[in-house]
Amino acid sequence: MTRIIKKISEWRKVRNETENKSIGFVPTMGALHRGHESLIEKSVSDNEITVVSIFVNPTQFNDPDDLQNYPRAFEKDYEILNSHNVDYLFFPDYGEIYNDNYRYKLSESEFSKILCGKFRPGHFDGVLTVVMKLFNIIKPHKAYFGEKDYQQLKLIEGMCKAFFMDIEIIQCPIVRDVDGLALSSRNKLLSEEERKFALNFPRLLKSDKSKEEIFRELENLGFKVDYIEEMDGRRLGAVYVGNVRLIDNVKI
Numbered sequence: 001m002t003r004i005i006k007k008i009s010e011w012r013k014v015r016n017e018t019e020n021k022s023i024g025f026v027p028t029m030g031a032l033h034r035g036h037e038s039l040i041e042k043s044v045s046d047n048e049i050t051v052v053s054i055f056v057n058p059t060q061f062n063d064p065d066d067l068q069n070y071p072r073a074f075e076k077d078y079e080i081l082n083s084h085n086v087d088y089l090f091f092p093d094y095g096e097i098y099n100d101n102y103r104y105k106l107s108e109s110e111f112s113k114i115l116c117g118k119f120r121p122g123h124f125d126g127v128l129t130v131v132m133k134l135f136n137i138i139k140p141h142k143a144y145f146g147e148k149d150y151q152q153l154k155l156i157e158g159m160c161k162a163f164f165m166d167i168e169i170i171q172c173p174i175v176r177d178v179d180g181l182a183l184s185s186r187n188k189l190l191s192e193e194e195r196k197f198a199l200n201f202p203r204l205l206k207s208d209k210s211k212e213e214i215f216r217e218l219e220n221l222g223f224k225v226d227y228i229e230e231m232d233g234r235r236l237g238a239v240y241v242g243n244v245r246l247i248d249n250v251k252i
């Protein structure tokens, strides 16, 4: 059975007893899907101990409605963790993580300001701060992140390098539904019709059109488009379907 740990003090005791065992860590905000499961499976196969965290981190939400509507599914999540033989679920509350009430934060001043960072002010400060805190608490050897959140993944790699953090970041490929939509917790917020409409996003992202053409075509279809950009041999984008913001990227 996956053991639920809510308190840092309780985890510290467990961590002290792990001796030389390898520890893999999968940070999440819950509402788990097969994308998360792919990270968990990799961690379970690579490490002797796997820790998953579920913490809907308020400091990375620039939009209070987005935070309030963020899907939460604790019971189903717990079943999924058990079915993968995850050893520990770290499930802290706000006060446990933000004992400073977010007076201290970690920022990156360049890459975090473009792409998603341009449209979600403060988002990556919140992400980097919470990931640093979680790393300092869990003290994993390896941590697993998905390529769907490509900018997040690169910023976390940069943070580890900048602060000489001895944690290996494992980059995991995007898991898609059979129809091509990248799995995302926020997909649960789409109506059936919106979900069908959302399929235009991955379809156009992977087309051989230019980023400008893709931007225009998505707008003409009725998407609100934050950006379509290319970097590192990838085309990345963020769009709104109704109130739901989706991100995705493909290799080009």
Ligand SMILES: Nc1ncnc2c1ncn2[C@@H]1O[C@H](COP(=O)(O)OP(=O)(O)OP(=O)(O)O)[C@@H](O)[C@H]1O
Pocket: 027, 028, 029, 030, 034, 035, 036, 038, 039, 144, 145, 146, 147, 148, 149, 172, 173, 174, 175, 176, 182, 183, 184, 185, 186, 187
């Ligand atoms: N489809 C996916 N394939 C691979 N990894 C994924 C996928 N979706 C999410 N992840 C990874 O799971 C980790 C936790 O992500 P998170 O809990 O925010 O889920 P999410 O589905 O990305 O939710 P959101 O709706 O916030 O985008 C991140 O490292 C993220 O990149």
Ligand SMILES: CC(C)(CO)[C@@H](O)C(=O)[O-]
Pocket: 027, 028, 029, 055, 057, 060, 127, 130, 131, 149, 152
């Ligand atoms: C890395 C993370 C768990 C930090 O809250 C979150 O941004 C996510 O789920 O991708």
Ligand code: BAL
Pocket: 060, 061, 149
């Ligand atoms: N997976 C990224 C979390 C967020 O959108 O806040």
